Amino acid sequence: MRRNVLPGLRLSLGVTLLYAGLIVVLPLAALVFKAASLGPEDYWRIVSSTRALASYRVTVLCALGATIFNLFFGLALAWVLTRYRFPGWRIVDAMVDLPFALPTAVAGISLTALFTTNGWFGSILADLGIKVAYTPLGIMIAMCFTSLPFIVRTVQPVLEDLDPALEEAAQSLGGSDWTIFRKVILPLLTPALLAGVSLSFARSLGEFGAIIFIAGNQPMSTEITALLVFIRLEEYDYQAAAAVASVLLVTAFVMLALTNWMQSRALRYTVRN
């Protein structure tokens, strides 16, 4: 370890620790403390109630669906933005950040307006017999919207920095486009894809604002876990809210750990002996 010669460690670290402690750690600790005060039996009863289980089911399945969709669409979008130049690509590139910049509540009412049975897309889909708004499909679309930039923006820089010589080498060895994509490009994108997928999935699990407008919010079918927490609060059932929120919190931590683990695993071959 090298000796630090620069000034300001005490001040900057002090401010950082104080702020992170008060703003981030303290509330989360309070939540955990509240949930823990329930006792194992009560806790388990609440978090495994049929309504809670149904909410996990719809949240996880929709998040999974949205993430899988974004895996393909996000990869295609990143590919198009780095490999092809067409009129307006800069605008498309900038627009990718819109879901990140647009407040979730605004996104929620816009998507609802688009996908209700008399909306632009909802009416077309209704003719085909597909109902989107107020169904799990609607939840999925809201999740797709809010989590799209995560995959695009993690894959894009890696794709840009990919050494063209690797592709040329594979071509000179006789590989077809599809083979080169599958065996050379895709494996090199995997760490970024995994990171993007786990970020996108985590975001979808916790999303609230964009979903509640389009979801319908029917217990047991279109009620997401974050909404269940909200409803328990409105019922002044603080302990239940704490318990279900703690499930979301633990999931977020698991996802964070998973992201790190997958990244370091996927990069294992870059580690020198």
Place this chain on the structure above:
Amino acid sequence: MKIRLENVVKTFETFRAVRDVSLEIESGELVALLGPSGSGKTTILRMVAGLEYADGGHIYFGDQDATDIPVRDRGVGFVFQHYALFPHMTVAENIAFGMKVSRVKREKAAIEVRVTDLLRLVRLEGLGDRFPAQISGGQRQRVALARALSVDPKVLLLDEPFGALDANVRHDLRRWLREIHRELGITTIFVTHDQEEALDLADRVVILKDGHIIQQGTAEDVCRNPQSAFVMKFLGDANVLAAEVRDGRAYASGAAIDVFGMADGKAELYARPADLDWSAQGPGIPASITRVLDRPDGRRVLATAETGEQLEFDVEPERGLKAGDGGFVTLRRAKVFAL
């Protein structure tokens, strides 16, 4: 496989990288493309490989016009400057890649045997399971070569093959590449900016400047008969003296040399450090020694001529010269180029 380039032209944006290059490479020949950066050497190599397309002219492989054949069908082995090994594959997987993806289907066992053979050829037995990040630069270079050879290429192309390596590793690999070439007899072109590398390794050296071929020939040809001041300077250290040609003889501050068939007028005289010598008495170029540099293989003397020109030459280590000595620089041989 014989390769022929006919009036090849390549322009990038506004930069004319290659201007009207014609070149023939005999089957089994080992040719170096030598030139400073921006001379177009790498572009020529990439066009032969099919990694760039020529804007004009033709490239023939044997009798076949290969100008428009894409790289994957051209049957060349290419060793990239920074090797371009697939980082997520082991050494053995890297070498097997070409055989696995080729349209010619091969038995799995046959591929394994071939990988083992190639690993032996490049002397990397036992390293097949390592990832590229886990081996040294010289080893990576050899993996890249084995990978390029795995598909039985008609031509082997190497882009600055030793550019990224330490001096001593470079020396060993040079000799070793020559051996492999002798063993396989495959037509080989490599690109380098290092004169010594080109001269040591190649059957023929092609010297390029600004997208043109300036001179080509064996190492002996280009060393003994440089046809321009550029080649003279580019191939190694050279002393330059202002000279004047009169009646078939070039005169430069106290020294003179025969130059047959040169028109009268101003010229420059070029002499390698080994082409000059020192004597206490004239005749010669009057000069005084400013510094003596001792080196493992001799002594390099720096001197200033009375005319102010800086001269460098080599003497045997036994010669007791020192800074401040006055005397004369004599010419053993020199090249004179008209200005």
Place this chain on the structure above:
Amino acid sequence: MSATPKRRKPPRVGDGPLFRRLLIGIVLVIGAILILAPLLIIGVEAFSKGWAVYRDTIIHPDTLHAIGLTVFAALVAVPVNTAFGVAAAWSITKFDFRGRRLLLVVIEIPFSVSPIVAGVAYLFVYGLQGIFGPTLDEYGIKILFAIPGIILASMFVTAPFVARELIPLMQAQGRDLEEAATSLGASGWRTFFSVTLPNIKWALLYGVVLCNARVMGEFGAVSIVSGNIRGQTNTLPLHIELLYHDYQAAGAFAASSILALIAVFTIIAKVALERQGAGRVRSSATRPALVANPAEKTS
């Protein structure tokens, strides 16, 4: 001479004209449906009842109050988070200390936690059921269901934004410049303002813009701690929800158009800042976790 056309490039992977067009086409269509349409419909719906309704919504006292509250929250939360982000980035990138990686994870947490969880968590600190709530209540200090609660929740949600932009950049820049400045006798503040800041200003600005957009748009966490009191603790996103559930869709979209404009401005600012040479800005807040950043040097 050759009949071949000029300036051809050998095809890269995926350069087949049919594949290329097809892929661009698919991506543009889905992009238009998923990203462009939601933006357009805001404008269309906002003016669906005419200009008068739009104007009336915007100048309605409740809307104006919501705008004022949103701006006020941003004016407090953004500078505080900026100071925190700079301090965190300075301590993490310029020094080696035990627990550095853990600190990175802690800073990252708000980014991966649901805003609902954040809201609930604050309830259990400052609410009547919380740790400090009863004590604060005795002294008549109101944090929850009041402006301080809104600001605190916003600060939690956006705490990582500035730090996330700065840390990778400052990591890559190393410590040489600061060490050189210090060795020449510059004070810590002097070093920061004349050596570090010029190199990070665009990334810093981008972090601030992002942080601001998120503070102004935060919904989940704020909806829990605000109490939704019309004309008192309603921020703009909460006001939108209120209007929407009051069956005033046009009004909700009118209010949304303000936030959509801020979003569009944020994106334009991003593009402009990238042009200013903040090349690393690109990967933005959607980058993978900082801790897993392979570029990070472990010393």
